[in-house]
Amino acid sequence: MTTVLPLIIVVPILAAVGAFVLPRWSFPVALVGSLATVGLAVALAIEATATGAVRHTIGGWRAPLGIDLVLDGLALVMVLLTALIGLAITLYGRGYFGRAAPETEKGRQAVYFWALWMFLWAALNALFLSGDVFNLYVTLELLGFSAVALTALADKPNVLKAAMRYLIVSLSGSLMYLTGVAFLYGGFGVLDIAQLSSLTRETPALAVAAALMTAGLAMKTALFPLHFWLPPAHANAAAPVSALLSALVVKGSFYILLRLWLEVLYPLAGTFVPQVISLLGVGAIVWGSLQAIRQTRLKLLIAYSTVAQLGYLFVLIPILALERDNTLVLGGVICFVLAHASAKAAAFLSAGNILQALNDDKLSKLDGLMRALPLTVTAFGLAGLSLVALPPSGGFVAKWLMLDVAISRGYWGLTVVIVGGGLLAAVYVMRVMGRLFKQAAQPEVLSALKPVPRVMEFSAFGLALLAIGLGFAGVYVLRLLEIGARAVAGGG
Amino acid sequence: MIGSAVLYALGGVALFGMGLYALLAYPNLLRKILGMNVMGTGAFTILIAAAYRGSDAAPDPVPHALVITGIVVSVCATGLALSLAVRIQAVTGAAYLTPDEEDAP
Structure with a gap:
């Protein structure tokens, strides 16, 4: 059986090695590697939607000593997510590291970034397909x-x-x-x-x-x-x-x-273990959000928001383990993964733009940046919309699905946590947005901003659009997840 | 009378625990890295014990293949950890994880 499945791991590894041994060409090599990997992800999506789940035995060596790659709906969604965000990160990285020669400190960092980023991409694809x-x-x-x-x-x-x-x-x-x-x-x-x-x-x-x-x-x-x-x-x-x-x-x-x-x-679905995971997820939502509200630096605020948002991923684990064949429950969790990934990438890239312009990310310095960096601030605002889960956004659809699961099974405590977590997110997002839209206290700060390469602004904005666009794609995600749902055991 | 496989597995569990203790208890980075290696050895010992199929049968080759792969991973991990520790000592003057100081972002 011929399939491009192994290539989606091999290509980024080759790009990583290429970027490392050809330091002067590290960006072009990584760009070609990124584009090829995105193309392969699309090819796999077409293959899997046409023929169902794909199973590939590397080198013809069967388990237990051989390595099997399996592409089902869940793996496919993750590979596609990585491809979309990966491409934006590659473009952003070009603006961030610029054209510094490999002999300089910044150029040295750039070479390592391109090589390691391609390795990371290969590792992610290999992980999803194992x-x-x-x-x-x-x-x-x-x-x-x-x-x-x-x-x-x-x-x-x-x-x-x-x-x-x-x-x-x-x-x-x-x-x-x-x-x-x-x-x-x-x-x-x-x-x-x-x-x-x-x-x-x-x-x-x-x-x-x-x-x-x-x-x-x-x-x-x-x-x-x-x-x-x-x-x-x-x-x-x-x-x-x-x-x-x-x-x-x-x-x-x-x-x-x-x-x-x-x-x-x-x-073990009926034991206390999944219940404990779920409770810790609730703890993460509350504690992470409260910490995010307390932060005085933008990037730390976004990082604590990640701690909070990761909590949502765990709260449905007990229900998932009990109702393994329910694509709707899995769909809620996976939509949340997609929404958080795109919104959080957009938020961190926007913060990177602000840091580049201001050389600082203290919240108290952010006043009035809307005028200076409208595209970046809009990107952050759209990402925040998805984090708070307001419609129409990917975060809204994900939480809607999760709320539906919680309410229909009578988990009222969980319902309160999911809704309350959104309110807490609104507090920390508004703390930042309020500053960005304020009238600048020191107009001279705004005129002294360092320029931000356009590609950095556009890639942050693109990811923010993705975070919103996912709000319209819930049905497609569910359909992809149904590909080969647990039916791949005997394939070959 | 406990069989030798169980004894090996218990030994592995003990090594894992000792390594984890060293990792958590000692502030020195080199000791932490050694602790991680002992933890890894514990995990490998448990895997090797799982290969035992009775005194007159050949051991199962699969766990051996896993342990060989695991050792390669562990060597890489140690290399990465040591090079990070060396950089930390060069930049901060000590191979310890001290609390962060305030510096420009």
Whole structure:
């Protein structure tokens, strides 16, 4: 069977190697790699909508020793999301790093950025397409390494320390996950997710694996109260890196957690473990939002907003594990992933533009920027609209679906949290927007702004439009998710 | 009488716990990195124990393949962690994770 499935991992790896060995050509190589990867994602979408889920055995080596790639609806949606946001980040990166020669400090950072970003993209695609729990471990580590290295690009004390904390959390999370894999293999003798799916029962081995894997992945997804590492790492990184980390990297570990509870750990749906995850999600929404309201720096505010928004992803896990075949529940969670990814990427890129212009991101300095940077401020405003979940936006559709699930099953507490979280988000978004639209206190600050390359403004704005546009695409997302829903076991 | 596979697995669990303790308890970065390596060894030991199929049967090769891959990943992780620690020592003067100081964004 011929398929372009392996290429979507191979192409970004080649681009990464190319960008690294040809420092003078690192941007053109990365641009070609990005465009090719986007093209491949579209080709895969066409292939999967025509023929259903795709399963590819690399090199003809079958499981257990071979590596299987599986593209179902869920994986496809994530690959497409990464492609859309990835392209915007590549364009933004061009403006951000400019044409500095590789010998200069900025040029050195640019070469590493392009190479590591392409590695990160390859790791994300490999993660979404992995068909067995051990390869998920390997891709999880690849993702973590490139994310940590990207965080450490700027050679400043706080950035390096944030990257080190990130690495420590990331590695301990992965090792917990790996130990969980050992218990799964010891208990059931297979690693393939589709095979595990039909074998798992409520046994002590599954319970230990569930506890280890869930705790490790929750740590890597910065689920409250294990979120302490996220705000410094996401807020101190370079603007395009902040956007990548908040929009895509945390979704990688969440994706594994989601798949595990849907397909492997579901016999434990009735136990207290998913309930605890859900409660911690509620804690994240409340605590993250309150912290975001308290922040005095824009990028830290956006980072704490990520802590809060990640909470929403976890609150429906108990219902998902119980009703595995309900595309509507999964649809609510995935729409939220898409909406948050695009809105958060747009918010961090806008903040990057503001930081570039002002050389500062203290909230008290933001007065009156609407006049100076109308496109960037509009982008931030649209992203904020989606974070608050006002119609029409991707965030609104996602929360609408989630509320529908919560109300129809009589989870009134959850309903209050979902609505209340939106109100808290409105408070921190308005704190920023109020400043941006204010009459400037010191007009001379506005005239001393540094110019922001147009491509940076347009890529932030494009992502903000995506965050709003998703509000009209809910039906299509649900339709994509139905491709090969758990019917890929025997394919080949 | 517990079998040797169980003994190995328990040893792995103990190593994992000791590594995690070192990672959390010691402020020195080198000790943290060593702690992570001990944690990894614990995870590998549990995997190797899962390969045991009785005293007169050949062990299952799959966990061995996983451990080999895991060791490669662990070497990369250690390399990345050490190079970060070296940079932190060069920039801040000490290989510790001190609280952040106020600096320009």
